[in-house]
Amino acid sequence: xxxxxxxxxxxxxxxxxxxxxxxxxxxxxxxxxxxxxxxxxxxxxxxxxxxxxxxxxxxxxxxxxxxxxxxxxxxxxxxxxxxxxxxxxxxxxxxxxxxxxxxxxxxxxxxxxxxxxxxxxxxxxxxxxxxxxxxxxxxxxxxxxxxxxxxxxxxxxxxxxxxxxxxxxxxxxxxxxxxxxxxxxxxxxxxxxxxxxxxxxxxxxxxxxxxxxxxxxxxxxxxxxxxxxxxxxxxxxxxxxxxxxxxxxxxxxxxxxxxxxxxxxxxxxxxxxxxxxxxxxxxxxxxxxxxxxxxxxxxxxxxxxxxxxxxxxxxxxxxxxxxxxxxxxxxxxxxxxxxxxxxxxxxxxxxxxxxxxxxxxxxxxxxxxxxxxxxxxxxxxxxxxxxxxxxxxxxxxxxxxxxxxxxxxxxxxx
Numbered sequence: 001x002x003x004x005x006x007x008x009x010x011x012x013x014x015x016x017x018x019x020x021x022x023x024x025x026x027x028x029x030x031x032x033x034x035x036x037x038x039x040x041x042x043x044x045x046x047x048x049x050x051x052x053x054x055x056x057x058x059x060x061x062x063x064x065x066x067x068x069x070x071x072x073x074x075x076x077x078x079x080x081x082x083x084x085x086x087x088x089x090x091x092x093x094x095x096x097x098x099x100x101x102x103x104x105x106x107x108x109x110x111x112x113x114x115x116x117x118x119x120x121x122x123x124x125x126x127x128x129x130x131x132x133x134x135x136x137x138x139x140x141x142x143x144x145x146x147x148x149x150x151x152x153x154x155x156x157x158x159x160x161x162x163x164x165x166x167x168x169x170x171x172x173x174x175x176x177x178x179x180x181x182x183x184x185x186x187x188x189x190x191x192x193x194x195x196x197x198x199x200x201x202x203x204x205x206x207x208x209x210x211x212x213x214x215x216x217x218x219x220x221x222x223x224x225x226x227x228x229x230x231x232x233x234x235x236x237x238x239x240x241x242x243x244x245x246x247x248x249x250x251x252x253x254x255x256x257x258x259x260x261x262x263x264x265x266x267x268x269x270x271x272x273x274x275x276x277x278x279x280x281x282x283x284x285x286x287x288x289x290x291x292x293x294x295x296x297x298x299x300x301x302x303x304x305x306x307x308x309x310x311x312x313x314x315x316x317x318x319x320x321x322x323x324x325x326x327x328x329x330x331x332x333x334x335x336x337x338x339x340x341x342x343x344x345x346x347x348x349x350x351x352x353x354x355x356x357x358x359x360x361x362x363x364x365x366x367x368x369x370x371x372x373x374x375x376x377x378x379x380x381x382x383x384x385x386x387x388x389x390x391x392x393x394x395x396x397x398x399x400x401x402x403x404x405x406x407x408x409x410x411x412x413x414x
Contacts, residue, residue, distance in 0.1 A: 024183040030192035033182050035061045040209065042199075049198035050191035052205040052213075055079075057178060059099055059211055060115060060158040066210065067121045068097035073109045074128030076102035076213070077282045077352065081359040082126065084210040088363040093124060098211035106133045106262050107150030113266065115159040117273060124276045126366075127266065131281075131292070131325070132241070134259040134304050138248030145256050214356075218349045226341040230350040231287060231404055238288070238352065242295040249300065249307050260311055267319055278366055281305075281325035281378070283358060285351040286332045286397045287404060289325075293394075301325075302387055309383040321378040322366050323386065327393035328374055330358060335404045 030045045031038035033054045040046040051058050063071075070093040072082045078100035089096060099112055109127065116122060136143055152159060157174035161167060182188050198204045203220040207213055221230060250257045263279070270277040284292075292301050305323065312319050324331075336343040347358040365375045376386055 020184060023189055027183045027188050027192050030195050031182075032188060032191040032195045034058045034207070034209070035178060035182055037065055044199065045195055047195075047199050047204065047206045049195050049201070049204040049206055051207050055101055055207065055211075056104075056155050057158070057182075058207070059101060060112060060155055061175070061178075062209070062211065063097050063099050063112075063116045064119060064160075066095060066097045067119050068095050068116075069093060069121055070096040070124040070126065071113065071116055071122055072096065072098040072100055072126050072128075072211075073113055074100040074282075075104060075109075075130060076100070077130070077354065078128035079211070079213045080215045080349070081282075081354045081356055082128070082212075082363070083214075083356040083359060084208075084212050086356065086360050086363055088360045088368060090367050093367075096210065098213075100128070100211070104152075105150075106130075106259050108152040108155065110150070110262050110265055111152035111159055111163065112155065114161050114163075114165070114269065117269065117275065118160045122273075122275055125266075125270065125278070127277065127279050129279055129281050129308075129321075131284075131297075131301055131304055132245055134249055134257065134307075135245050135297075135300065136248050136251065136257065136259075137246040138250060138252040140251070143251045143256075143258060144254055145261065148258050148261075150258065150262065215349055215353070219344075222344060222349075223341055226339065227336050227343070227345050227348070227350065228338045228340065228404055231285075231335055234350045234352050235287075235291070238291060239295075242291060242297065245295070245297065247297055247300045249303055257307075260307070263311065267315060278320045278322070280322040280362060280366065280375075281308075283324035283326075283328075283331050283347075283354055283362065283375075285348050285354075286327055286394075287335070287351040289327065289331075289394070290397075305378065305383055305387065309378055309380045312378065313380040317379060320366075322362070322375050323378040324362055324365075324375040326375070326386065326390050327397050330361065330374055332393070332397045332400070334400075335402060337403045 028036050029038055032045075032048065032050045034048050034051055035058050038045070070089070072078055072084065074082075079098055079102060082098060082100070084096035084098050099116055101109065101112065106129075113125065142148070150163065157168070157170050158178070159168055160171055203217050205213070205217040218230075266277060269275075292298055305325075308321055312321055330347050333345055333347050335345065346355070348354050361374055376382055378386075
């Protein structure tokens with residue numbers, strides 16, 4: 001009886017060990033979250049179809065292996081709009097890694113930047129700036145240089161350094177936990193299977209090995225729903241967010257801003273390491289600009305640019321900020337009318353996300369001369385004339401015939 005029990009126990013242990021080993025090997029080979037460094041095999045695991053919701057897990061590890069010379073930072077606008085493989089990049093910029101993270105704050109972007117530059121290979125950084133990241137409730141007593149603490153949230157354990165630059169002693173433990181979870185859990189196994197099944201499916205949302213989102217899920221959405229409805233779908237969420245936004249740039253009495261403090265930290269770290277840093281304002285489609293106006297944030301948008309210009313002057317114009325957040329031929333691109341599922345917009349997927357074709361124009365402007373009709377270098381000397389011209393161009397946009405724009409304006413009146 002004892003022998004039978006022992007044999008059963010040994011058989012059970014052997015079965016568990018063999019099962020876990022097979023599961024771990026399978027997930028290692030597929031590497032659904034791109035954190036194991038496994039070989040990418042076309043038709044098997046090259047397209048990481050399940051990583052879209054796990055970029056805060058994958059990118060902090062992937063960027064270390066990439067050892068980039070140039071980093072792209074920002075939110076999903078940067079992740080979709082700025083292609084690391086664009087031919088427009090200067091020859092000495094490669095390799096480029098897109099470390100932009102959807103839905104993250106400016107301070108979280110700074111924290112992953114601190115982590116990434118520990119490779120010692122980074123020579124240039126390009127950072128996309130979003131208006132709403134700078135908005136605060138100026139009367140909130142918690143917003144002050146003495147009490148404010150920034151964080152990367154769930155990613156903190158995956159970063160090699162703490163906010164003060166010291167070594168993160170929890171990093172090795174967190175990496176081990178993530179490695180085990182990506183090898184031995186049911187979720188990882190399901191995602192490995194889905195990764196294999198999703199190879200070659202052109203409507204899958206993926207990330208390239210350089211962190212870029214090629215937005216290949218959008219063409220099918222345009223074909224099925226049309227750009228008009230994609231603009232409207234994003235409109236609901238954005239309207240709710242804008243309705244809740246405060247309208248101050250600086251905290252009352254102390255003239256201090258957590259966003260500008262973060263910009264200062266970016267610049268100081270780059271100065272110490274000899275890294276070139278370039279900031280840019282995202283080219284919001286005119287539809288979003290009108291939403292900003294309709295929710296009473298138009299003056300704050302202008303004040304934001306003026307504050308940025310003042311900040312640049314405080315750094316003796318040694319910091320470069322490009323403003324693409326203007327009314328221009330590109331950002332006023334016509335949106336196909338309701339029911340048009342065939343016309344593909346040249347520069348936008350929907351109002352909040354521009355295509356890499358527009359990102360290429362921005363890169364050319366920032367690094368290769370480019371068309372001087374799109375975007376300008378934001379300084380204290382240029383900002384007022386640009387704001388004045390923007391008001392003129394806004395009237396051009398308002399006067400254009402557009403079913404979608406007319407819907408926005410009529411909804412605002414209601």
